[in-house]
Amino acid sequence: MKVIIRGKNIELTEGIQAKVNKKLSMLDKYFIMSDNVEAKVLIRTYPVGQKIEVTIPTEYVLLRAEEMDEDLYNAIDLVIDKLEGQIRKYKTRLNRKSKDNKLALNIASIEPLETEEEDVLVKTKTISPKPMDMEEAIMQMELIGHSFFVYKDTETNLISVVYKRHDGNYGLIETE
Numbered sequence: 304m305k306v307i308i309r310g311k312n313i314e315l316t317e318g319i320q321a322k323v324n325k326k327l328s329m330l331d332k333y334f335i336m337s338d339n340v341e342a343k344v345l346i347r348t349y350p351v352g353q354k355i356e357v358t359i360p361t362e363y364v365l366l367r368a369e370e371m372d373e374d375l376y377n378a379i380d381l382v383i384d385k386l387e388g389q390i391r392k393y394k395t396r397l398n399r400k401s402k403d404n405k406l407a408l409n410i411a412s413i414e415p416l417e418t419e420e421e422d423v424l425v426k427t428k429t430i431s432p433k434p435m436d437m438e439e440a441i442m443q444m445e446l447i448g449h450s451f452f453v454y455k456d457t458e459t460n461l462i463s464v465v466y467k468r469h470d471g472n473y474g475l476i477e478t479e
Contacts (some may be wrong), residue, residue, distance in 0.1 A: 304331060304359070307343045310350040313375075319346070322376060326383045327357070333390050346375065355382050364393055432462055440465045441473055 306327050309319055327342050335367060347357045353375040359366040368385035372378035431457040435443070444452035451466035456477070464476040 305330075305338065306344060307341055308344045308346065310346045313346055315346065318373065323355075323378055326379055329383065330359070330386060330390070333387075353378050355379055357382050357386060359386070366390070430447070434460075437465060437475060438464070 304327065305329070308315060308323055310319075322434060323344055323346075327344075340359065340361055342357060342359045344440050347354045349355075349371075351375045352371050354369060354371040355371040355375070355378045357367065366386055366389050368382045368389065370378045370382040370385060380408070430453055432453050434455045434457050436457050440452050440454040440463070444450075444467070451464055453462065453464050455461070456463045459477070462478045466474050470476050
């Protein structure tokens with residue numbers, strides 16, 4: 304696995320890069336991965352702490368985790384713990400669904416989660432997206448108190464989703 308590390312508002316020292324590479328290399332024991340898999344790491348500095356985001360797109364599953372802490376090295380440890388938890392979760396689900404799965408996991412080295420709960424669909428809702436622009440969709444989303452809103456964009460005439468991000472800003476998902 305190749306590791307690509309980028310920094311925003313921070314100078315990436317050799318110590319930071321070595322710590323990230325060492326911790327991510329520990330994930331290799333869980334996967335049988337080709338060398339063309341790229342783990343993308345983004346490290347940002349904010350006035351309130353350090354944030355690390357890790358994205359590992361494998362052939363069958365996308366692993367992504369982010370963590371924020373005052374200490375960057377602690378944030379690195381926490382994000383690796385999250386990724387290992389995701390791997391355990393996927394392993395448990397795959398074992399439940401099929402003994403002959405395609406995900407190239409090194410199954411013997413992963414302990415299953417004992418408290419893994421079954422995903423349960425609790426509500427189904429049918430909507431008829433109304434034509435509107437993005438600003439109106441944001442206003443509608445805020446009015447109903449949701450974290451996302453589905454609408455039909457008047458400019459593109461396609462279904463879009465506007466959502467509120469953890470940082471308080473908004474994101475937009477557009478369909479093709």
